[in-house]
Amino acid sequence: MTPGIRPLVAGNWKMNGLGASLDELSRIAQGFMHGLDAETEALICVPDTLLSRAVERTKGTPVRIGAQNCHTAESGAHTGDVSAEMLRDAGAKYVIVGHSERRTDHKETDELVRAKAEAAWRAGLEAILCIGETRDQRDAGQALQVLSRQVAGSVPRTATGHNLVLAYEPVWAIGTGLTPTVGDVAAAHAHIRGELSKLIGDQAARIRILYGGSVKPSNARELLSIENVDGALVGGASLKASDFLAIAEAYQQLP
Numbered sequence: 332m333t334p335g336i337r338p339l340v341a342g343n344w345k346m347n348g349l350g351a352s353l354d355e356l357s358r359i360a361q362g363f364m365h366g367l368d369a370e371t372e373a374l375i376c377v378p379d380t381l382l383s384r385a386v387e388r389t390k391g392t393p394v395r396i397g398a399q400n401c402h403t404a405e406s407g408a409h410t411g412d413v414s415a416e417m418l419r420d421a422g423a424k425y426v427i428v429g430h431s432e433r434r435t436d437h438k439e440t441d442e443l444v445r446a447k448a449e450a451a452w453r454a455g456l457e458a459i460l461c462i463g464e465t466r467d468q469r470d471a472g473q474a475l476q477v478l479s480r481q482v483a484g485s486v487p488r489t490a491t492g493h494n495l496v497l498a499y500e501p502v503w504a505i506g507t508g509l510t511p512t513v514g515d516v517a518a519a520h521a522h523i524r525g526e527l528s529k530l531i532g533d534q535a536a537r538i539r540i541l542y543g544g545s546v547k548p549s550n551a552r553e554l555l556s557i558e559n560v561d562g563a564l565v566g567g568a569s570l571k572a573s574d575f576l577a578i579a580e581a582y583q584q585l586p
């Protein structure tokens with residue numbers, strides 16, 4: 332946790348969820364309506380096909396809806412792509428950019444990720460920008476170096492605490508049940524804050540840095556209590572309302 336920063340617990344449904352999964356979303360929204368601390372911001376990033384319906388389901392609740400990717404252009408001849416403006420039009424408030432699955436599957440570079448963050452801002456969305464090292468990079472002792480390169484290459488210099496959230500997701504921890512040690516998470520987050528500070532100065536202290544990678548109810552409290560961890564980006568466990576709510580509750584119970 333970082334004093335003075337509102338924590339964010341965000342779910343990323345990835346390419347999961349048909350209409351029926353909106354019932355889980357309704358349960359999440361109910362959980363935040365009744366009993367969960369309003370100090371913790373809640374967000375679910377759904378597939379584009381569910382955006383409008385998800386916004387409808389969460390209307391009047393504290394849960395916000397986001398998307399998982401956007402094109403850099405506002406409109407044009409880009410078959411199959413969706414612009415940040417279109418996501419905003421459908422009711423999204425956030426968009427994830429540079430998730431490692433997109434960096435790998437679609438060969439997204441730091442430069443492209445930076446352009447997507449800027450496209451998100453042009454449309455009035457907040458960007459959740461993902462960075463993180465692979466297993467090989469960690470084993471080679473290059474994790475912090477990789478994070479430095481990704482921050483310098485993909486974070487626009489106009490980033491502020493109002494338009495950017497950073498997510499540290501070690502690639503090897505995503506969907507594997509593995510997590511870094513508390514010491515490694517603390518070192519990575521402190522390093523990211525330092526690199527942000529070199530890039531954007533004082534605003535670095537205002538930017539939320541989420542941890543992502545196999546967050547579940549049983550490890551949420553430990554992970555979320557680490558210094559400079561300002562919330563979580565949750566994949567698999569965000570598909571089940573009871574798990575997602577338990578993760579958010581873990582945050583609420585921190586001293």
Ligand SMILES: O=C[C@H](O)COP(=O)(O)O
Nearest residue numbers: 343505506544545566567
């Ligand atoms: O965006 C979320 C992350 O990729 C984490 O996924 P996971 O919680 O299933 O490991």
